[in-house]
Amino acid sequence: MTLARLDVDGFRCLEKVQLELDPSYNLFVGPNASGKTSLLEAGFFLGRGRSFRTRRLDRLVRTHQESFRVVGRVRYEGVETVLGVGGDRKSTEIRIGGSPAASAALLSAHFAPQIIDPEIHKLLEEGPHRRRRFLDWGVFHVEPQLLEVWHRYHRALRQRNAALKPQTDPSAASVWDTELMSAGERLDALRRRYLERLAPTLSEFGQRLLGLPVSLAYQSGWLADMSLSEALARSADRDRRYGLTHIGPHRADISVRVSGQLAKERVSRGQQKLLAAALTLAQLAVQEEVAPGRGALLLDDPAAELDQQSLGRLLDLVSELSVQLFVTALRADLPGLGQPGAVFHVEQGRITPAASGA
Ligand SMILES: Nc1ncnc2c1ncn2[C@@H]1O[C@H](COP(=O)(O)OP(=O)(O)OP(=O)(O)O)[C@@H](O)[C@H]1O
Numbered sequence: 456m457t458l459a460r461l462d463v464d465g466f467r468c469l470e471k472v473q474l475e476l477d478p479s480y481n482l483f484v485g486p487n488a489s490g491k492t493s494l495l496e497a498g499f500f501l502g503r504g505r506s507f508r509t510r511r512l513d514r515l516v517r518t519h520q521e522s523f524r525v526v527g528r529v530r531y532e533g534v535e536t537v538l539g540v541g542g543d544r545k546s547t548e549i550r551i552g553g554s555p556a557a558s559a560a561l562l563s564a565h566f567a568p569q570i571i572d573p574e575i576h577k578l579l580e581e582g583p584h585r586r587r588r589f590l591d592w593g594v595f596h597v598e599p600q601l602l603e604v605w606h607r608y609h610r611a612l613r614q615r616n617a618a619l620k621p622q623t624d625p626s627a628a629s630v631w632d633t634e635l636m637s638a639g640e641r642l643d644a645l646r647r648r649y650l651e652r653l654a655p656t657l658s659e660f661g662q663r664l665l666g667l668p669v670s671l672a673y674q675s676g677w678l679a680d681m682s683l684s685e686a687l688a689r690s691a692d693r694d695r696r697y698g699l700t701h702i703g704p705h706r707a708d709i710s711v712r713v714s715g716q717l718a719k720e721r722v723s724r725g726q727q728k729l730l731a732a733a734l735t736l737a738q739l740a741v742q743e744e745v746a747p748g749r750g751a752l753l754l755d756d757p758a759a760e761l762d763q764q765s766l767g768r769l770l771d772l773v774s775e776l777s778v779q780l781f782v783t784a785l786r787a788d789l790p791g792l793g794q795p796g797a798v799f800h801v802e803q804g805r806i807t808p809a810a811s812g813a
């Protein structure tokens with residue numbers, strides 16, 4: 456897969472953008488607040504149907520405009536597909552090959568970008584929600600049935616939680632237990648299988664980026680050594696008292712350890728960025744093993760927070776993954792990734808190709 460062309464209209468600060476892209480390495484250079492991250496955000500939206508910076512659509516629509524549109528032409532094994540995402544301040548629309556698509560997840564069968572940006576440390580630092588989303592995105596690319604199982608589980612969970620509210624019949628919640636357990640055990644098994652693939656790659660990448668032993672562990676969302684049904688039975692009184700399902704795959708998490716200690720308690724901000732980058736790159740590498748040619752990497756200001764040696768290690772690893780790259784930088788002399796196939800200047804929301812390759 457290659458994103459060959461990208462058209463953006465009405466997105467953030469960007470003026471109408473029409474770009475012919477390089478299949479390997481695109482570098483976007485410009486000063487602060489010129490629109491570099493906004494461009495990557497538009498590219499991310501094209502593959503994910505959401506932003507990595509905000510959940511609020513009104514933030515994405517350009518001031519004084521009603522809506523935005525991002526259209527990309529992707530090429531894969533000689534076939535070209537047009538992807539289109541658009542939104543106003545309230546809702547989004549997704550089109551694949553000209554037809555409306557039911558789910559944003561379908562975009563990623565054509566274009567599956569990963570992002571490493573200066574906020575990536577939040578993956579380790581913040582609560583488990585981000586990590587679960589990260590985990591499930593990875594699982595989905597290896598095990599596409601994840602999508603259906605995930606929806607089944609969350610539907611059962613919503614219904615069970617509604618039935619646990621005080622004024623409802625006490626037996627109503629247990630009607631959902633069978634479905635919750637069946638979808639929940641399945642979701643858990645898919646995640647575990649994926650983690651077995653991801654963990655060794657993370658250890659390798661972590662060691663390369665930090666020079667320290669890195670390990671990954673999974674917490675299922677209920678007590679280890681217990682089945683989901685046993686854990687649900689044990690939690691039943693508490694669930695009823697608080698009107699909420701306390702345990703299950705919706706409470707799952709992953710934890711990263713460096714030299715045996717929890718990363719968020721031990722490492723510096725720069726190391727946190729490297730670790731989160733190692734996780735993201737490990738996910739991209741696994742994704743490429745299973746479905747080669749769909750991945751792309753958006754690398755936003757990679758030099759931020761990193762010393763020369765760490766930056767060099769990160770860019771070395773990135774260059775080995777052989778996915779299409781979209782990199783932003785304040786200056787054009789970013790070392791480590793070789794010569795870009797295309798360089799673009801970003802200035803006050805306008806993006807123009809540089810005269811020649813560098
Ligand atoms: N909806 C919007 N409409 C118009 N402008 C916007 C909108 N949202 C953000 N902006 C502006 O877009 C500008 C560019 O933001 P962006 O984050 O893309 O810059 P950047 O080039 O990545 O800068 P930096 O190097 O500091 O990271 C900012 O000045 C921001 O205020």
Ligand SMILES: [Mg+2]
Nearest residue numbers: 491492755756
């Ligand atoms: Mg930026």
